Amino acid sequence: MDSGNERMIRHLRNEGYLNTPKVIEAFRSVPRELFVPEEARRNAYDDYPLPIGGGQTISAPHMVAVMTELLEPKKTDVVLEIGAGSGWQAAVLAGLVRKVYSIELEQHLADFAKSNLMRAGIRNVEVLPGDGARGLPAHAPYDKTIVTCACGKVPDALFRQLKVRGILIAPVGGPWFQELKLFRKMRTGVVEENHGGCIFVPLRNK
Ligand code: SAH
Numbered sequence: 001m002d003s004g005n006e007r008m009i010r011h012l013r014n015e016g017y018l019n020t021p022k023v024i025e026a027f028r029s030v031p032r033e034l035f036v037p038e039e040a041r042r043n044a045y046d047d048y049p050l051p052i053g054g055g056q057t058i059s060a061p062h063m064v065a066v067m068t069e070l071l072e073p074k075k076t077d078v079v080l081e082i083g084a085g086s087g088w089q090a091a092v093l094a095g096l097v098r099k100v101y102s103i104e105l106e107q108h109l110a111d112f113a114k115s116n117l118m119r120a121g122i123r124n125v126e127v128l129p130g131d132g133a134r135g136l137p138a139h140a141p142y143d144k145t146i147v148t149c150a151c152g153k154v155p156d157a158l159f160r161q162l163k164v165r166g167i168l169i170a171p172v173g174g175p176w177f178q179e180l181k182l183f184r185k186m187r188t189g190v191v192e193e194n195h196g197g198c199i200f201v202p203l204r205n206k
Contacts, residue, residue, distance in 0.1 A: 003031075007045055009024060017065035017069075023073070025095070031044075036086065059088070071144050071167055072144075076097075078142055079142060079145070080102075080144075083148035086113060087102070090122075091116070098124065101128065104132075105129075110128070110129040113127045114127045132147070133151075135158050140160075141162060142166060143167075145158050147168070149171070150172075150202045150203060153172070159183070165184070165185065166184075168183045168185070177198075180195040180196055
């Protein structure tokens with residue numbers, strides 16, 4: 001019989017969310033059950049978000065698949081993530097890029113993400129507690145930026161810290177509904193694509 005992870009991957013392929021062989025391989029290598037709280041483990045491979053404490057959620061598998069595919073990950077990429085949460089999105093990216101820096105506002109979730117990543121044996125993700133709206137100047141510029149919490153407008157600092165020809169994806173909109181937007185930073189300005197509706201927990205500050 002298939003493992004839960006294989007069942008989930010088959011579903012994501014059948015629905016057209018997962019397409020690229022290397023992205024499928026990255027999903028295989030980081031079982032989602034390692035990134036959900038103990039009590040949610042039996043639902044780890046169902047395609048919806050799950051609570052991870054403090055009103056926050058681990059994203060639904062199809063959303064992680066779509067965002068990972070859209071980011072066009074390359075082995076040489078240095079990626080900035082805003083909203084580490086469980087660490088699963090960062091873990092999937094880790095198999096596809098050189099380095100992921102992931103900022104998390106809540107200290108207890110930063111700790112949760114770190115211990116999940118360690119259990120999964122992932123070494124090229126650095127989780128940093130803090131406010132992601134400021135980005136992370138210390139390691140800028142980034143090849144790719146992924147925002148996994150909803151914002152009314154993408155913080156300017158994130159565009160400033162993105163390389164020219166870099167890609168930034170973010171759910172942009174109100175607290176209950178957003179559009180998944182992809183931005184390509186060009187020398188002449190930013191080109192924007194819309195990738196449909198989505199629902200993320202909001203980007204907050206303390
Ligand atoms: N990528 C995560 C899902 C994150 S849910 C995963 O794979 O599980 C969104 C996360 O963004 C929450 O953990 C929330 O605490 C965090 N967050 C909200 N506002 C933030 C901010 N200003 N800076 C950094 N993280 C933030």
